[in-house]
Amino acid sequence: MVKSRLRAALVGAMAALAFAGPAAAQGVVKIAYLEGLSGPFGNVGEVGLRHLQFAAERINEKGGVLGQKIEVVPFDTKTSPQEAQLVFKQLVDQGIRYMMQGNGSAVALALSEAMGKHNARNPEQTVLYMNYGAVDPALTNDKCNFYHFRFDADVDMKMQALTNYMATQKNIAKVYLINQDYSFGQSVAKAARAMLNQKRPDVQIVGDDLHPLGKVKDFAPYVAKIKASGADAVVTGNWGNDVALLIKAAKDAGLTADFYTYYAGGLGTPPVIGEAGVGHLKQVTVFHSNIGGSGTVANVEAYRKRFPDSKDDFYWTSIINAMTMLTMAMEKVKSTDPVKVAPALEGIKIDTITGEVTMRADNHQAVQPIFVSTFSKANGKDVKFDVERTGFGFRTDARIEAKDTVLPTTCKFQRPKG
Amino acid sequence: MEFFLVTLLNSLSYGLLLFMLSSGLTLIFSMMGVLNFAHASFYMLGAYFAYQTSTYVGFWPALVIAPLVVAGLGAITERYGLRTVHKYGHVAELLFTFGLAYIIEEVVHLIWGRAPVPYRIPEILDFSAFSIFSTQYPAYRVFMMLISVAMLVALYLVLTRTRIGMIIQASLSHPDMVQALGHNVPTVFMLVFAGGAALAGLAGVIGGNAFVTEPGMAVSVGTIVFVVVVFGGMGSLAGAFIASLIIGAVQTFSVAFDYSLLSLFGTIGIKVNTESGWMELWKVTIAQAAPVLPYLLMVAMLIVRPKGLMGTREG
Numbered sequence: 001m002v003k004s005r006l007r008a009a010l011v012g013a014m015a016a017l018a019f020a021g022p023a024a025a026q027g028v029v030k031i032a033y034l035e036g037l038s039g040p041f042g043n044v045g046e047v048g049l050r051h052l053q054f055a056a057e058r059i060n061e062k063g064g065v066l067g068q069k070i071e072v073v074p075f076d077t078k079t080s081p082q083e084a085q086l087v088f089k090q091l092v093d094q095g096i097r098y099m100m101q102g103n104g105s106a107v108a109l110a111l112s113e114a115m116g117k118h119n120a121r122n123p124e125q126t127v128l129y130m131n132y133g134a135v136d137p138a139l140t141n142d143k144c145n146f147y148h149f150r151f152d153a154d155v156d157m158k159m160q161a162l163t164n165y166m167a168t169q170k171n172i173a174k175v176y177l178i179n180q181d182y183s184f185g186q187s188v189a190k191a192a193r194a195m196l197n198q199k200r201p202d203v204q205i206v207g208d209d210l211h212p213l214g215k216v217k218d219f220a221p222y223v224a225k226i227k228a229s230g231a232d233a234v235v236t237g238n239w240g241n242d243v244a245l246l247i248k249a250a251k252d253a254g255l256t257a258d259f260y261t262y263y264a265g266g267l268g269t270p271p272v273i274g275e276a277g278v279g280h281l282k283q284v285t286v287f288h289s290n291i292g293g294s295g296t297v298a299n300v301e302a303y304r305k306r307f308p309d310s311k312d313d314f315y316w317t318s319i320i321n322a323m324t325m326l327t328m329a330m331e332k333v334k335s336t337d338p339v340k341v342a343p344a345l346e347g348i349k350i351d352t353i354t355g356e357v358t359m360r361a362d363n364h365q366a367v368q369p370i371f372v373s374t375f376s377k378a379n380g381k382d383v384k385f386d387v388e389r390t391g392f393g394f395r396t397d398a399r400i401e402a403k404d405t406v407l408p409t410t411c412k413f414q415r416p417k418g
Numbered sequence: 419m420e421f422f423l424v425t426l427l428n429s430l431s432y433g434l435l436l437f438m439l440s441s442g443l444t445l446i447f448s449m450m451g452v453l454n455f456a457h458a459s460f461y462m463l464g465a466y467f468a469y470q471t472s473t474y475v476g477f478w479p480a481l482v483i484a485p486l487v488v489a490g491l492g493a494i495t496e497r498y499g500l501r502t503v504h505k506y507g508h509v510a511e512l513l514f515t516f517g518l519a520y521i522i523e524e525v526v527h528l529i530w531g532r533a534p535v536p537y538r539i540p541e542i543l544d545f546s547a548f549s550i551f552s553t554q555y556p557a558y559r560v561f562m563m564l565i566s567v568a569m570l571v572a573l574y575l576v577l578t579r580t581r582i583g584m585i586i587q588a589s590l591s592h593p594d595m596v597q598a599l600g601h602n603v604p605t606v607f608m609l610v611f612a613g614g615a616a617l618a619g620l621a622g623v624i625g626g627n628a629f630v631t632e633p634g635m636a637v638s639v640g641t642i643v644f645v646v647v648v649f650g651g652m653g654s655l656a657g658a659f660i661a662s663l664i665i666g667a668v669q670t671f672s673v674a675f676d677y678s679l680l681s682l683f684g685t686i687g688i689k690v691n692t693e694s695g696w697m698e699l700w701k702v703t704i705a706q707a708a709p710v711l712p713y714l715l716m717v718a719m720l721i722v723r724p725k726g727l728m729g730t731r732e733g
């Protein structure tokens with residue numbers, strides 16, 4: 001930790017020196033990584049940072065992009081929208097033109113808005129935003145921005161996949177929704193309610209709770225409420241400690257309902273639930289380490305080798321895809337200027353370990369296959385890899401093809417002139 | 419019924435933990451007139467020390483060692499910190515503890531990092547103690563309650579049945595007289611401060627693994643503890659006890675109520691304009707407002723009875 005702080009300080013000092021020179025320093029493309037690296041979600045922020053470093057190192061090993069190396073510059077936003085806006089000013093001052101963020105849609109909305117204003121006023125310093133995990137649908141609909149690109153599937157796309165799967169599960173009769181009280185959690189609750197009503201009108205929604213983000217340390221009262229409602233399935237978009245503690249409380253109270261989650265495979269949850277989650281804990285994601293294929297195995301093993309001390313695993317394909325697409329677009333237009341790179345990202349297609357990923361031109365949302373999977377005992381075959389060295393991993397229940405996840409958009413962004 | 423019993427037990431275990439924290443704070447306040455802003459930081463230190471100790475020698479020795487180390491730090495804080503700034507008055511003392519809270523947080527960042535540490539419940543206590551209808555009740559919660567109650571009884575006995583307890587009680591109200599009788603009042607102050615810190619540390623040891631051990635834990639419980647002390651009455655142990663249980667119950671039970679002002683209007687037959695900008699406020703349920711309820715209670719108490727539930731001081 002001390003080491004990484006030192007490094008962050010050094011990077012900061014170096015960036016300050018670079019500020020004195022021309023905006024785009026010679027020989028490096030800087031990617032600002034904006035995430036809560038402290039506070040309740042500091043641990044998940046660090047996981048993303050490792051993935052970005054992993055992606056950047058691979059590109060650099062192959063000689064970088066257009067002969068320039070990729071350099072990752074981490075910034076701590078404390079997962080706060082206000083803090084993130086201040087950080088945005090800092091990175092602009094340091095001449096950084098690319099940023100990446102993914103934890104927290106409230107932060108993402110604030111950043112996208114700040115970037116929109118900045119780009120309109122300072123077109124010569126245009127910043128491009130790669131969103132790897134903030135999945136509030138508004139970001140690619142009502143509040144979309146030309147320079148914002150999302151590489152993860154949004155709440156509605158994932159809920160579409162999840163409810164398609166839930167519709168086939170005949171044992172579900174009563175569903176309980178529990179989510180974090182901010183834009184993302186609210187949109188999960190809204191999408192779940194609407195889609196379940198449509199696909200399984202016989203299913204009763206017996207509870208709909210919103211709790212403060214990152215503040216609840218004891219979920220026992222909520223679990224008692226879920227238990228009292230008689231729910232046999234719980235749908236939650238909770239992430240970070242909020243999902244780990246919820247699952248822990250559910251396990252302590254002996255709650256046997258199935259959990260349909262967005263982020264149960266994220267850091268911290270699998271060790272908490274262990275055996276009790278087998279068969280009960282499900283997640284909807286664009287990737288998990290047991291989707292199969294030699295590419296998946298190679299990536300997971302390379303990541304474990306690169307970060308042997310960390311407990312997390314290869315998880316954020318959206319970060320890898322973002323960097324692959326970015327370098328392809330840069331090479332296509334032979335420039336690292338976001339004004340030229342952004343249009344080149346539109347419609348770009350790449351072959352990945354999960355299948356083909358395309359960047360939609362009308363709202364800048366990546367389209368890719370989505371997986372529903374269940375927590376199971378690792379067996380070396382279809383559950384080859386465990387998560388966080390627990391002996392348990394995820395097994396694919398359903399693969400939803402990319403074309404079946406496309407939803408209409410209300411996005412009407414202003415394209416830059418020329 | 420099942421829900422009520424489980425929630426009642428949950429609120430009891432949370433309330434007792436709050437009391438362990440607030441008892442030290444209120445004791446220190448009544449004795450020295452200092453609101454110790456760093457009190458919750460001792461709670462956090464207790465959790466981190468217990469985590470560190472338990473990685474070497476296991477949980478049970480940590481249960482004893484961690485509070486003792488925190489007590490030592492508390493004694494040093496009083497002897498070399500508070501006593502030095504005491505001559506500049508209460509404001510200086512207040513600012514000192516305020517600054518100390520920040521320093522402790524930064525030190526924790528430096529040593530253990532910003533992410534939560536894997537401080538876990540010992541395996542021997544990781545089972546369900548009993549079942550209420552179909553809900554299991556974890557043994558560790560029972561253990562937490564036992565520790566809290568044992569501490570409560572011990573504190574009561576020390577304060578009322580022992581010589582040192584009598585001197586402490588006498589120093590609370592008549593420090594000059596106690597000094598004149600030949601007792602070393604500054605040392606008594608130091609002992610009380612160390613004792614209060616140890617109680618907070620003990621709460622950290624058993625609360626840290628039940629919830630999360632992270633650098634933000636001091637801030638998140640700190641404000642609630644102040645609410646407890648103000649609500650119960652500054653300097654009153656009995657008040658702090660009742661207030662802890664009330665605040666614990668309010669926080670746990672409020673989660674269960676999905677009533678909003680809108681549903682209240684519905685029952686008493688008031689039509690509400692659904693287009694109005696106030697709609698967002700009317701729709702907030704008690705469950706959603708749960709985190710602010712303790713603060714509302716505190717404000718209400720300050721309006722109705724500024725000295726708190728059992729407090730003796732006015733204003």
